[in-house]
Amino acid sequence: MIKPEQFKFFSQLVKDSSGIALSTGKEYLLESRLNELCKVLGLKNIDSLYQQAKFKMTPKLKEQIIEAMTTNETYFFRDQHPFDTLKNHIIKELMEKNQSKKELRFWSAAASTGQEAYSIAMIIQEHFPQLANWKVEILGTDISRQAIEKAQAGRYTQVEVNRGLPVTMLIKYFKQQGAFWIAQDKLKKLVHFKTFNLLNPFIGLGQFDCIFCRYVLIYFDQETKKKITDKLVKVLRPGGYLFFGATETPVGLDPSMKRVTFGKTVCWKKAGG
Numbered sequence: 001m002i003k004p005e006q007f008k009f010f011s012q013l014v015k016d017s018s019g020i021a022l023s024t025g026k027e028y029l030l031e032s033r034l035n036e037l038c039k040v041l042g043l044k045n046i047d048s049l050y051q052q053a054k055f056k057m058t059p060k061l062k063e064q065i066i067e068a069m070t071t072n073e074t075y076f077f078r079d080q081h082p083f084d085t086l087k088n089h090i091i092k093e094l095m096e097k098n099q100s101k102k103e104l105r106f107w108s109a110a111a112s113t114g115q116e117a118y119s120i121a122m123i124i125q126e127h128f129p130q131l132a133n134w135k136v137e138i139l140g141t142d143i144s145r146q147a148i149e150k151a152q153a154g155r156y157t158q159v160e161v162n163r164g165l166p167v168t169m170l171i172k173y174f175k176q177q178g179a180f181w182i183a184q185d186k187l188k189k190l191v192h193f194k195t196f197n198l199l200n201p202f203i204g205l206g207q208f209d210c211i212f213c214r215y216v217l218i219y220f221d222q223e224t225k226k227k228i229t230d231k232l233v234k235v236l237r238p239g240g241y242l243f244f245g246a247t248e249t250p251v252g253l254d255p256s257m258k259r260v261t262f263g264k265t266v267c268w269k270k271a272g273g
């Protein structure tokens with residue numbers, strides 16, 4: 001069992017560096033993830049990891065501890081209906097709004113291994129040929145370097161593509177390479193990925209027409225959620241849309257944001273535009 005001072009040390013480190021809040025009761029989660037990391041690092045146990053982290057911490061070790069604590073669960077077209085809403089309502093509306101500048105920018109703000117960003121890219125390629133001469137960009141960011149490297153490779157196992165991706169789309173937008181499926185260039189040219197920590201200032205990202213920040217706020221405490229949602233609103237263009245995960249209700253969202261529903265989809269629209 002992880003010792004109380006070790007739990008305190010690691011949970012504080014994880015909270016300060018990523019915002020991920022490990023409250024009392026999450027000892028088991030921390031312990032099992034750190035035990036896995038010990039195996040990777042060839043360390044005997046959490047006591048050794050604690051000694052190293054407390055007295056000989058390196059940026060690399062810190063990153064590995066944060067990586068170990070992220071939950072990268074994702075799949076193609078997760079929840080389906082937000083992507084139907086994009087297809088049936090939002091992209092059309094954004095196209096009307098941006099008709100003169102012919103530009104659309106999406107952000108998958110906790111992109112994990114990229115399935116969310118590639119799902120948006122497939123919606124665009126499949127249903128909006130009119131956008132071929134527009135500047136369309138889907139930025140995918142995540143704190144996890146490993147997740148982002150996988151997203152950049154666009155390389156998925158059979159099990160991963162079986163999760164949410166219809167076979168017709170798989171064949172049309174991915175090519176098989178041995179046991180893997182690789183996103184084709186027609187998707188890759190729309191997406192790009194980089195590591196980014198949502199705790200950092202949102203500088204150099206530009207403005208977006210639509211932001212997906214799904215299934216990440218659940219890991220943060222109220223104060224962190226509020227800080228992040230305030231920053232998200234600032235980089236959203238007037239008339240732009242913000243999506244959270246189905247179980248995530250934003251608290252104290254800026255008054256410029258109006259709750260909008262499309263069937264089962266609940267999202268938030270910024271005033272103006």
Ligand SMILES: C[S@@+](CC[C@H](N)C(=O)[O-])C[C@H]1O[C@@H](n2cnc3c(N)ncnc32)[C@H](O)[C@@H]1O
Pocket residue numbers: 017018019020070071072073074075078109110111112113116141142143144147196197198199213214215216219245
């Ligand atoms: C459960 S996944 C959600 C993936 C995707 N948005 C979806 O809905 O399928 C949560 C992701 O949030 C990332 N994450 C956690 N804390 C973060 C932070 N401070 N900044 C950026 N990403 C973070 C994790 O690395 C993980 O990949």
